[in-house]
Amino acid sequence: MPEVDVEKLSGKVKAAILLITLGPEKSAKVFKCLKEDEIEAITLEIANIVTVLPEVKEEILEEFYQMCLAQKYITEGGISYAKQVLEKALGEEKAFDIITKMTNSLQVRPFDFVRKADPSQLLNFIQHEHPQTIALILSYLKSQQAAQILSELPAEKQAEVTKRIAIMNTTSPDIIREVEQALEKKLSNLVIDGYTTIGGIDSVVDILNAVDRTTEKNIMDTLESEDYELSDEIRKKMFVFEDILILSNMDIQLVLRQEIDNKELAIALKGSSQELQKLIFSNLSKRLASMIKEDMEFMGPVRKSDVEEAQQKIVNIIRRLQDSGQITIARAGGDDIIV
Secondary structure (H helix, E strand, O other): OOOOOHHHOOHHHHHHHHHHHHOHHHHHHHHOOOOHHHHHHHHHHHHHOOOOOHHHHHHHHHHHHHHHHHHHHHHHHHHHHHHHHHHHHHOHHHHHHHHHHHHHHHOOOOOHHHHOOOHHHHHHHHOOOOHHHHHHHHHOOOHHHHHHHHHHOOHHHHHHHHHHHHHOOEEOHHHHHHHHHHHOHHHOOOOOOOOEEOOOHHHHHHHHOOOOHHHHHHHHHHHHHHOHHHHHHHHHHHOOHHHHHHOOHHHHHHHHOOOOOHHHHHHHHHOOOHHHHHHHHHOOOHHHHHHHHHHHHHOOOOOHHHHHHHHHHHHHHHHHOOOOOOOEEEOOOOOEEEO
C-alpha cells in the first residue's frame, strides 16, 4: 500500500478520517454541530474511504489535538500568546503551520494583539504615523477603543483620519501585513487570504457615536467644509428616525412642536415600530393622535421611498435643533451629549 502524505489530504478527507477514528458516538455529537451541507460532504467522504492506515489516523488525530490546543491558547491570550506557547512546545516551524491553519479556518481579524492593547499606549505609538496608517489600524479596533484614540489625536488629524476610514473599502493583505509588522513583529507571519473589507461609513458612525461631543463636532465641521457629500452621508446614519426612542418625552414634544405636517408624520410613523408609534402618540394631544391614527389607517399601503423621505424630514428637524443644543441624547458610553 502506497504511503499517504497527510499534508496533501483535503480538509474534508481529514475530517472524515478524524470522525472514523473517533467512532460513532463521538462522531454523532460532532455532526450535531455541523451544517447540513457540511454533514453531506463529510458523509460522502466517509463512504468513499475503504481503509485508513493506523499511522494516518494517529497523525490526523494529533493534528486535531494541536488545533484544539491552539484555539484554547488563542481564546486565553490571542494569536501572539498562542504562537509563543506553541513555539516552545513544538518548534517555530510547526507552530507557524498550526497558527496559519487557525488563521485561515477561524478567519482571525488582523491586528488581534492591538485590540487587546491599552488605547493610551497605542496612541503614543501611532499618533505620528500617516493618517492612512492610523485609519487602517482604527478600522480594526473596537469602536470604544478607536473613539478614545481618535479623540486624543491632534485636532488637525482627526477629520483626516475619519475621512480615510469612511472612504476605505478593500485593503491589500500585503499592506495589512506591512502595518502589522511595524506594530508587532511577532505577528508578521499571519496569513490573510484575499482582500479584506474594512472601514466604510458604518465604521465611522460607530466610532463617532462613541467619541465626545467636541471631537465629533470638530470632525464633522471639517468634513463638511472639505467633503459635504461625505459628511452628509455620515450624518444621515448617525441619527435615524427609530433613534427617537432614546429621546426624553420633553425632547420629543419639542420636536413635535416644530413645523411638521400631520400627513408627513402619519407617513413617517407608517414605517416605524409599534413601540415608536406608541411613544409619539403619548406625546401628542388625544385629538391630534386620533387624527393621525385615522390618517394612517385610511391611507393604505405607502411606498417605502415616501416613508423614508417623511422620516428624513423629521430627522433633519432634529439635526437643526443640534446647533441650538436643545436636545439631549444619551450615548452608549454613558455620557449625555447635546445634539
